[in-house]
Amino acid sequence: MGRVSRQEPDNPPGGTGGGDGSSRRYEHEALAAVFQVRDGSMHVLLWRRAREPFAGRWSLPGGSLAVEERLGTSLSRHLAVKVDLTDIGFLEQLETRSDVDRDPRGRVIATAYVALVSTDVNPTIPDDTAWFPAAHLPPTAFDHSSIIRSGLERLRAKLTYTNLAFALVPAYFTIAELRVVYEACLGHAVSPTNLQRVLLRRRIIESTGRRTSSSSSGGRPATLYRFRERTLRVTDPFATFRPPGMDVEPNGAVT
Amino acid sequence: MGRVSRQEPDNPPGGTGGGDGSSRRYEHEALAAVFQVRDGSMHVLLWRRAREPFAGRWSLPGGSLAVEERLGTSLSRHLAVKVDLTDIGFLEQLETRSDVDRDPRGRVIATAYVALVSTDVNPTIPDDTAWFPAAHLPPTAFDHSSIIRSGLERLRAKLTYTNLAFALVPAYFTIAELRVVYEACLGHAVSPTNLQRVLLRRRIIESTGRRTSSSSSGGRPATLYRFRERTLRVTDPFATFRPPGMDVEPNGAVT
DNA sequence: ATGGTTTTCGCCTTATAGGCGATAACTACG
DNA sequence: CGTAGTTATCGCCTATAAGGCGAAAACCAT
Numbered sequence: 001m002g003r004v005s006r007q008e009p010d011n012p013p014g015g016t017g018g019g020d021g022s023s024r025r026y027e028h029e030a031l032a033a034v035f036q037v038r039d040g041s042m043h044v045l046l047w048r049r050a051r052e053p054f055a056g057r058w059s060l061p062g063g064s065l066a067v068e069e070r071l072g073t074s075l076s077r078h079l080a081v082k083v084d085l086t087d088i089g090f091l092e093q094l095e096t097r098s099d100v101d102r103d104p105r106g107r108v109i110a111t112a113y114v115a116l117v118s119t120d121v122n123p124t125i126p127d128d129t130a131w132f133p134a135a136h137l138p139p140t141a142f143d144h145s146s147i148i149r150s151g152l153e154r155l156r157a158k159l160t161y162t163n164l165a166f167a168l169v170p171a172y173f174t175i176a177e178l179r180v181v182y183e184a185c186l187g188h189a190v191s192p193t194n195l196q197r198v199l200l201r202r203r204i205i206e207s208t209g210r211r212t213s214s215s216s217s218g219g220r221p222a223t224l225y226r227f228r229e230r231t232l233r234v235t236d237p238f239a240t241f242r243p244p245g246m247d248v249e250p251n252g253a254v255t
Numbered sequence: 256m257g258r259v260s261r262q263e264p265d266n267p268p269g270g271t272g273g274g275d276g277s278s279r280r281y282e283h284e285a286l287a288a289v290f291q292v293r294d295g296s297m298h299v300l301l302w303r304r305a306r307e308p309f310a311g312r313w314s315l316p317g318g319s320l321a322v323e324e325r326l327g328t329s330l331s332r333h334l335a336v337k338v339d340l341t342d343i344g345f346l347e348q349l350e351t352r353s354d355v356d357r358d359p360r361g362r363v364i365a366t367a368y369v370a371l372v373s374t375d376v377n378p379t380i381p382d383d384t385a386w387f388p389a390a391h392l393p394p395t396a397f398d399h400s401s402i403i404r405s406g407l408e409r410l411r412a413k414l415t416y417t418n419l420a421f422a423l424v425p426a427y428f429t430i431a432e433l434r435v436v437y438e439a440c441l442g443h444a445v446s447p448t449n450l451q452r453v454l455l456r457r458r459i460i461e462s463t464g465r466r467t468s469s470s471s472s473g474g475r476p477a478t479l480y481r482f483r484e485r486t487l488r489v490t491d492p493f494a495t496f497r498p499p500g501m502d503v504e505p506n507g508a509v510t
Numbered sequence: 511a512t513g514g515t516t517t518t519c520g521c522c523t524t525a526t527a528g529g530c531g532a533t534a535a536c537t538a539c540g
Numbered sequence: 541c542g543t544a545g546t547t548a549t550c551g552c553c554t555a556t557a558a559g560g561c562g563a564a565a566a567c568c569a570t
Contacts, residue, residue, distance in 0.1 A: 024322055025280030028364060067279055067362070071353040096351045096366050098326040107322070109283060111351050160495045175517075182496060190496050194559055196518075198495065201557075211566095218568035219516030240415045240453065240527070241437060241445050430548075449528055451549075456526075466535095473537035474547030495558070 027108040030075040031062035031144070033094070033151035034085065036117040036131065037168055037184040042155075043131040044148055045083065046138070050128065053104045054141030060112070060148070061085075061129065071111050079115070085123050089167030090116040090232070094151055102143050110142075114151045116167035119181065135187075159185050162234045163204045166227035174212060174222035178205075202235050203228060282363040285330040286317035286399070288349070288406035289340065291372040291386065292423055292439040298386040299403055300338065301393070305383065308359045309396030315367070315403070316340075316384065326366050334370070340378050344422030345371040345487070349406055357398050365397075369406045371422035374436065390442075414440050417489045418459045421482035429467060429477035433460075457490050458483060 046058035063078035301313035318333035
């Protein structure tokens with residue numbers, strides 16, 4: 001192949017496309033793995049395919065990228081329009097799948113996102129969509145089940161070293177409610193005692209003075225907590241190998 | 256936008272493209288942020304653009320996606336062909352940029368990767384490419400400097416909670432050499448004592464019996480260490496909130 | 511009031527990171 | 541050969557964060 005030379009496609013878009021096969025164009029879709037904790041376990045929102053390929057199987061909601069949009073906004077639009085889903089607390093790009101044969105009809109590149117929905121919203125979804133427990137997925141289409149696994153993995157990781165849970169619970173919540181979410185996500189028992197202590201110490205959550213009026217099954221009324229911030233923030237276990245005199249302020253700044 | 260109905264582009268590729276603007280096609284390029292520690296500081300490999308737009312500015316190596324390729328292999332090919340770079344120890348997808356106007360010539364979607372090169376390789380690179388310290392980048396093209404920052408952030412994070420450093424050092428190395436790499440990457444002093452202890456305790460590195468024959472400037476010969484594994488493996492600070500009796504075996508399995 | 515239930519606090523143990531000085535193992539040079 | 545200089549490594553301690561467990565708090569129902 002010729003001499004080493006240029007870099008990106010210097011061909012103007014729509015240009016003649018010289019050399020080694022540049023200026024090819026591809027369909028591009030944005031997919032969302034929408035997660036919500038329902039009845040104590042993690043669920044994913046899936047769409048039942050009406051047509052071939054994979055007719056009858058379930059797939060991630062999403063849609064193709066429009067000309068004037070970025071992937072993220074495109075996806076929000078598709079979710080709003082097609083599944084009536086607007087209450088998304090968190091949306092983050094996950095990964096882009098480019099396998100040549102991931103769609104039997106032809107080449108479609110897909111960028112997958114992770115979307116989180118709080119437990120206190122119950123969106124009205126179309127008939128051909130449904131929530132499925134992430135642990136027991138129905139037969140899925142394309143590479144979507146692999147994408148879901150990948151999303152779950154990221155979710156689990158971030159839940160332990162960030163404040164990401166803010167997107168999965170209402171603005172005000174009890175430790176018990178938070179515990180359910182953590183258990184659903186991590187897939188194992190979580191001690192409420194330890195959960196409270198750790199998140200308070202990390203200054204991720206804080207107590208509002210208020211308490212639940214009275215719980216259904218009796219028992220001491222729980223304090224209502226809230227997340228100090230409702231945007232993603234990492235706690236610094238990344239501070240291993242931290243330099244000598246370096247201390248991290250509560251606000252995250254470094255002195 | 257009609258009634259809520261289908262999902263992915265059900266149009267066969269090349270089809271007529273109905274409804275809400277589906278089956279659009281876009282140019283797609285793969286870019287690499289190639290990192291290497293040189294002279295004790297982190298460097299990035301950049302390419303000098305010959306033509307407009309951004310003529311004379313520096314950009315990430317890469318190239319457009321060919322029809323029969325996945326993004327990762329496409330990128331490897333471009334790096335091998337165009338910058339003669341084949342000794343890449345690690346290649347991981349970073350993120351996909353889809354801003355409409357990121358390329359003034361028209362719409363090009365870019366998927367960026369992080370690539371790592373060990374300190375013991377010194378690839379012969381073309382005239383119009385050069386290594387730049389990541390802390391002092393030259394004027395860059397497109398959104399590339401933002402991509403580099405993003406890559407550096409991931410690199411720093413992963414260096415502290417994974418064995419990722421294996422891709423930045425030779426197969427056998429001394430703690431001193433490893434320290435240089437960590438300092439270059441994290442941007443602050445790292446104690447060799449602590450580095451050794453932590454990585455040994457985490458069972459990320461292990462001592463080969465061998466020692467450096469004799470160093471240049473005198474001093475006790477250092478033990479040669481090696482990474483137990485040369486594929487990405489996370490250490491489990493993700494194990495916070497770990498369930499009661501759950502212990503993690505040295506090999507990473509969970510009992 | 512009494513018992514059941516749930517939440518929360520206090521005290522302790524364990525695990526991991528980090529500081530610092532002492533010792534080991536070489537080179538260089540008289 | 542002996543001694544100074546240099547670098548690597550180890551041992552012992554401290555600091556911090558996570559986790560276990562039981563006791564107390566604060567409600568409900570009878």
